[in-house]
Amino acid sequence: MFTDQSFQTNANELNLIDIPNTQDFKMGKGIATIFKQKYNGVKELLNQHKNIGQVAILQRNNRYIFYIITKQKYYHTPTRENFELALSDLRRVCEELNVKHLCLPRIGAGLDKLPLEFVHVTIKKVFEGCDMMMTMFYFKR
Template sequence: MESSDTFNFTEIQGDLFTDHPPGDSLAHCISEDLRMGKGIADIFKKKFRGLQELKEQNKKVGQVAYLERDGRYIFYIITKEKYFHKPSKANFERALNDLRVVCEEMGVKNLSIPRIGTGLDKLPLEYVHNVIDATFQGSDMRILMYYL
């Protein structure tokens, strides 16, 4: 049972792009240079396009850019300056805090994400889970994290 004022975070096996509930907003991590040439970021870039729209938002490390597609938001969590960098824990946490603020401002309650920060960025999965829990505690959001 899900209470309307309780944060709910679940990790499930499945394909983020085909298995997420309809209407869920999506989010993933990128670099400030918006290269998105590898991993799931490359899939986001090809699927949702909008590179110029993202560039025009002029977001920096620790902030979140977004696109609106099919009545939902696609969030780009900027955790590092260049695509070949690894995010610091401080920048990862700052960016997730901004994601919460942006979601609250836009009324986003349901978010589907990949295992952010853990792939090419090499942050430990347990750390990522803990940061997501701490960041969104007290919100009334539901976050589903997908892994293949």
């Protein structure tokens, strides 16, 4: 199941995802700055030595925070291929960790300028048949 809701930074105890992200985890713009301030852990993320197309993970209390790496530097634009590879790795990791509900910001279509329709279609394609609920949040201005 895939739903769209307005974003609240104090969202419950669900697992969260911050994507797209850069390999250097600078997180200087967009929703990434909120994740950086709220969950810290940049050094912990860097120590995982993840590459483009992979997922780095923080565990805070009873939740996981997933950082999908889709590009090397903040000023790069993620390719559709890297976006899909990263989502595929996210699915693998979620299945390994038995994650059943994932909350994510409206990803890729903001600063990274991926078409929202492509983002939705790719998420649905990658997670098809996966026993998981996904809720996409967006900033309400």
